Structure formats: structure tokens, C-alpha cells
Amino acid sequence: MVFHGPGDLRREELPVPVPAQGELVMRIDAALTCGTDVKTLRRGHPVMIPKVPTVFGHEFAGTVTALGAGVKGLREGDRVVAANSAPCAACPSCRAGRPNLCEDLLFVNGAYGEYIALPSRLVSRNVVPLAASLPAERAAFAEPLACALLAIERVKVEPGQTVVVFGHGPLGCLLGMLAASRQARVVMVGKSGWRFDRLKHLGFATWLDATSAGNAVEAIRDATGGRGAEVSVDATGRPEVWEQAVDAVARGGSVLFFGGCAPGTTIRLDTRRTHYEELTLLGAFHHTPEMIRRAVEILASGVLVPDSLISHRMPLDEVGQALALMAKGEALKVLIRA
Ligand SMILES: [Zn+2]
Numbered sequence: 001m002v003f004h005g006p007g008d009l010r011r012e013e014l015p016v017p018v019p020a021q022g023e024l025v026m027r028i029d030a031a032l033t034c035g036t037d038v039k040t041l042r043r044g045h046p047v048m049i050p051k052v053p054t055v056f057g058h059e060f061a062g063t064v065t066a067l068g069a070g071v072k073g074l075r076e077g078d079r080v081v082a083a084n085s086a087p088c089a090a091c092p093s094c095r096a097g098r099p100n101l102c103e104d105l106l107f108v109n110g111a112y113g114e115y116i117a118l119p120s121r122l123v124s125r126n127v128v129p130l131a132a133s134l135p136a137e138r139a140a141f142a143e144p145l146a147c148a149l150l151a152i153e154r155v156k157v158e159p160g161q162t163v164v165v166f167g168h169g170p171l172g173c174l175l176g177m178l179a180a181s182r183q184a185r186v187v188m189v190g191k192s193g194w195r196f197d198r199l200k201h202l203g204f205a206t207w208l209d210a211t212s213a214g215n216a217v218e219a220i221r222d223a224t225g226g227r228g229a230e231v232s233v234d235a236t237g238r239p240e241v242w243e244q245a246v247d248a249v250a251r252g253g254s255v256l257f258f259g260g261c262a263p264g265t266t267i268r269l270d271t272r273r274t275h276y277e278e279l280t281l282l283g284a285f286h287h288t289p290e291m292i293r294r295a296v297e298i299l300a301s302g303v304l305v306p307d308s309l310i311s312h313r314m315p316l317d318e319v320g321q322a323l324a325l326m327a328k329g330e331a332l333k334v335l336i337r338a
């Protein structure tokens with residue numbers, strides 16, 4: 001599936017790629033749709049898609065089918081997951097140990113296809129072999145899970161804490177599942193409807209329906225003896241919810257801004273609380289090679305099983321319909337198989 005610009009996704013026959021030096025070609029065994037793809041299809045993406053036309057889709061797992069000269073540590077037939085980016089390892093952010101903020105992050109697209117060629121920088125830094133027991137459709141969650149993991153590491157969730165997550169899309173759920181796996185008490189805030197009902201059985205401590213709870217912040221304070229949550233996470237990318245996330249956090253607590261808002265938006269901030277209650281306000285963006293590896297370990301260990309976030313399974317020809325379902329809020333993640 002080739003992206004030609006906003007609203008223009010085309011099915012095209014392309015030759016199976018041949019790997020150059022340091023490159024690798026893999027057959028895609030499973031790909032997942034992502035809200036980012038929906039946004040990109042609507043308005044393009046300046047960072048992930050610097051030029052068009054381009055192959056499309058960025059969450060995938062598969063099998064190595066061809067290796068270029070000089071690739072070490074991988075063989076034809078290996079089952080692998082690849083991240084959708086690779087840091088440069090040379091810029092100030094990379095050297096400071098924050099490769100998710102790399103100033104020259106190399107992005108790769110093409111999950112919605114039969115084969116994908118991976119550039120040498122990605123092959124050497126961000127391709128992870130899979131245990132035989134880890135199915136491709138679970139391994140394909142490595143990229144979104146790595147983003148959630150980076151975020152949760154930034155706030156240092158501890159056992160017994162209350163963690164409130166605003167937003168019950170797939171990433172909100174992954175954030176909640178990670179917090180729950182660290183023995184936090186997780187409160188999920190979402191809007192009633194089929195997604196809410198479907199995800200209730202994920203086993204979080206509390207679900208708050210933001211449409212009927214009236215003031216979600218008050219409901220969270222009621223549920224925490226008036227204190228608020230030690231950790232408050234926005235996974236909606238809406239400025240008004242960022243404000244609620246700050247309002248819902250306890251003294252000394254941490255707020256994680258996970259959902260990216262539209263450019264140019266701002267929020268109001270209570271300076272008195274932020275100072276005298278020592279609030280920690282943190283952004284979290286993307287992932288690192290270390291988080292990709294740890295996400296694969298978490299998926300392989302069964303500590304976190306993401307299967308229930310797949311609401312539909314569709315063939316490659318129907319990627320357009322799959323993204324349309326996502327855009328209408330009628331799908332969580334769609335598993336695409338060639
Ligand atoms: Zn994604």
C-alpha cells in the first residue's frame with residue numbers, strides 16, 4: 001500500500017526488494033494499524049513521512065528472507081520484529097542517552113505490504129529476533145508497547161500507587177496494563193461505548209465513564225480519599241484532558257503527557273499547586289532500542305498479553321477500510337495479514 005499524500009493510499013504491485021550492503025529484507029507476517037497512520041492519511045506527517053510517495057504502515061513483525069553483505073547476527077528464516085526508526089548514535093541527544101530524541105531519527109514505513117527492506121542503520125540497531133513461542137501478531141505490538149514502556153519508566157510507577165489513565169485507546173490500555181503489571185492500582189477514564197465495554201474485562205481496578213461520571217477529576221479524588229492519583233497520564237492528546245490530568249494528580253505526584261496535541265495548542269497551569277505541591281510534569285515521546293528489546297521480552301514472557309486490543313483482522317487489500325474503521329472509532333487495532 002503506497003501513500004501518495006493526504007487521503008491518497010493506493011494498492012500497487014512493486015518488485016520484491018533486494019537488500020544492498022548492510023540491509024535486510026523481511027516478509028511481513030503481521031502488521032497492526034495505528035492511530036498515527038490514521039492521522040498521517042488525513043494530513044500527512046512531517047517527521048515520519050518526509051517525502052511521498054512512500055510505502056506505508058509502521059507496526060510489524062515477520063521473517064528474514066534475504067540479507068545484504070555484512071549483516072551480522074541474523075540469518076535467513078529468523079523471525080524478527082523491527083522498530084519503525086533508528087537513532088543516529090552521534091547527535092547530542094543520542095550521546096546523552098536519549099536516542100528517542102535523536103535529531104536525525106531515521107524512520108521506516110512499509111508494514112502494509114508483503115515484504116519490506118530495512119536500511120542498514122535500522123538493521124544494526126533495532127531488529128530483534130523472536131522466541132519461537134512468540135507469535136508475529138503479538139510481536140507486532142513491540143513498537144507501541146516500547147513507547148508506553150518509555151513513558152512508564154519516566155514516571156517510575158511503584159507498587160500500591162494509584163495510576164489514572166485518561167483515554168482508552170490501544171496506547172492508553174497498554175499504559176494501564178504496564179502500570180498494573182507493576183502492582184499499581186489503575187483507574188482508566190474513557191467514554192462509554194463499545195470500546196469501553198470491550199476493554200472492561202482487561203482487569204484494571206477501576207473504570208470511570210467520563211461521560212456519566214460528570215466531573216472525572218472529582219470522581220478520581222473520591223476514589224483516592226481526596227488525595228488524587230500519584231501518577232496521572234494523558235493518552236488522548238487533547239489539551240483539555242491534559243488539564244484534567246494535572247487536576248487529578250496528588251501532592252508530590254507525576255503527570256505524564258503521553259498523547260501529542262495539535263500544533264499550537266496550550267494549557268493553563270496552576271502555578272501554586274505546581275510549586276508548593278512539587279508536581280512533576282513529564283512529556284514522553286517515541287521509543288529507544290533498549291525499550292524495543294524490553295517490550296519484546298515482556299511480550300515473550302506473557303507478563304502482558306495484548307491480544308484483546310485486536311478488534312478486527314483484515315487482508316492487506318483492505319488496509320484502507322481498516323484505517324477508515326479506526327478513523328470512525330469503530331476499531332481498536334486491526335491485524336493485517338498478507
Ligand atoms: Zn504506531
Ligand SMILES: [Zn+2]
Pocket residue numbers: 087088089090091092093094095099101102103104105
Ligand atoms: Zn541521534
